[in-house]
Amino acid sequence: MNALLKLTIRDILDLYQQKKLSPLEYWDAVEKRVADYEPHVQALYLYDPESARAQAKASTERWMKGETLGVLDGIPVTIKELIATKGDPVPLGTAAVELKPAEADAPAAARLREDGAVIFAKTTCPDYGMLSSGLSSFHHLSRNPWDLSQNPGGSSAGAASAGAASFGPLHVGTDIGGSVRLPAGWTGLFGFKPSHGRIPVDPYFVGRCAGPMTRNVEDSAISMATLSRPDWRDGTSLPPNDFDWLDFDIDVKGLKIGLMLDAGIGLPAEDEVQAAVIAAAKKFEVAGAEIIPVGPVMTRGMLDGLDNFWRARFWGDIATMPEERKALILPYIFEWAKGGEFVSGVDAVKGFNQTIEMRKACGKLFTTVDAVLSPTNPIVSYPADWASPTNDPAKPFEHIGFTVPWNMSEQPAASINCGFSASGMPIGLQIVGPRYGDLLVLKLSKAFEVWDGGISQWPEPPKG
Incomplete structure (x- = not known):
């Protein structure tokens, strides 16, 4: 790997500041990768x-003049396809959507552009972002860099693949049931789902968050200063914060941390996990x-109720779509969604x-603990061409038991690598904090990263 691609955002910015590296030179390394x-x-x-090179050149000129726009000026970034960028279509991962240019940048894209980040691509996602998979009826099949026969997870599939493949230091995904944390866990990245409203989203939906996916904790923390600025388009957007996102100082002595090894529903955590x-x-x-060992917060009634709600909502979105367009939707997704036709x-x-019941259960647990540790993903891996870890449209959400409750309770949660399976695949540890305890999650994540050492060797392209 080009040595430049191993650098953290802090390293890159320091070299920019010292004029030992320019954004254009760094972009050249990313482009080759x-x-x-x-x-x-x-x-x-x-x-x-070509656009990235022009953006990097403009950033280089700003750094030479000492007139940078923000902390991410000159940092190459990708944005998940579901996050609108002005003038670009938003296919929502499906061949069924008519391609129309977006009228404006969504909040995360707007904040990155304001700070001078080099937005060089969007990243893939499955149809309507409704799968934990790199499978899509519109995009190419995204694969896991650790093993190209395996799935990167989703729905922030391309973001995870790009991050683990070292396509620059920062990739922004979205998460409604685990879609930042699940693929981060399966690809070894640090994925951060902040408190609901901390990073504004548009369009808004219950439980929907945006979050950074990076190779280390600090890179995500640095990005939060940019991504967390409020935006009027999200009515749940939190007030401006004056956090020092890089304050990692913590003494865990005396903290009560729950250890949850049973999600209560769905796929059980495998032995290696x-x-x-x-x-x-x-x-x-x-x-x-x-x-402190703790029991699950999820029940079968909660997950099945959420499944009914999501099916009904999604069927309402596509019910009036012309039949020829419905036929373009990934069959797995269409078969699942059609069940919504029969939900009263x-x-x-x-x-x-049931989302309220999840919130209550999570709130009750956090009256007894300061944080929770759990698996991010219940299983080590699954084939790249599967639509989900079960590959069964009748059981599409059996893998989100550890992740989805924290979306509905609006609590911050992160996935950080905690080891590898015998097959060489990454295993994710989920760290959950109380509502608005974003800094606590980052502090605990950074502490663990220091103790564990993090990942030093990332995947390389196949030779030949």
């Missing part, structure tokens, strides 16, 4: 190296935290009400 690796991982949509998470918890215990209004409301 994309050329070498993208044919294999297929993570990108609307990749535009449980072992890695238990080993991670022991590091917190050695540092002085009190590790009353049952849809009952399903939505």
